Every structure is written in structure tokens, then in C-alpha cells.
Amino acid sequence: MNTTVSTIVIVWSLVLAAASLVTAIRNRSMGMVLLIGFAALEVAVLVQAGIVIAAVAGGEGPHSPAVLYGYLGGEALIPPAGVFLGLAERSRWGPAILVVAGFAIAVMNARLLQIWQGVA
DSSP states (O other): OOHHHHHHHHHHHHHHHHHHHHHHHTTOOOOHHHHHHHHHHHHHHHHHHHHHHHHHHTTOSOSOTHHHHHHHHHHHHHHHHHHHHHHHOOSTHHHHHHHHHHHHHHHHHHHHHHHHHTOO
């Protein structure tokens, strides 16, 4: 697993969570900046998933990759779901949903690193 890509995903998701928090505090709805930011985050998550799947196919990683694949799949679904719900809710709670989505991506990515390194 590429720790550089993981670090980029974690930092970018936390930056987006902070930007979403500021937007929610300012009582604004989700704008184009957050939409583009979460689209870029989704691309980074999919790149990371491709790297991890290629590494597992090459014989690296944990012996039982089922949990790893579960985290990869869940992590890939969070940004589109968060953006969909954020666009559906045009009040301050739309960006609040994105705060949770950004934080969840960071936590799931940290857990992916633990799974990859064999930490229980």
C-alpha cells in the first residue's frame, strides 16, 4: 500500500471536512468548491483502491484481504453518497453531512493502513 497516496487522501479529506464545517457554520449550502473537492477526493480514493488491488494481486498485503476489500468498497461509496445528500439538503445541514463524510474517509483510510500493516 502506498503511504504517500494514503497521506494525500487523509489530508485532503480532513481539509474538505474543515471547509465543509466552515460552510455549515456560515449557514451556507454546499457550493461548487466542495463539489469539485469531493470529486477530486473520489478520484484519489479510486486511485488508491487500484494500487491496493494491484498490490494484493501481486502477493503483498494481508493474508485475508476480505476486510481490506470491504474498507476499500465502503470508502469509495462515501464521497458520492455525501455529495448526493449534501446537494439534496440545501440548508446548512448539507455541508454538515460532508463534514462527517470527510472525517469518515480519513478514519477509514487510517484503518486501511493498520489492516495493511497487520495491526489488529
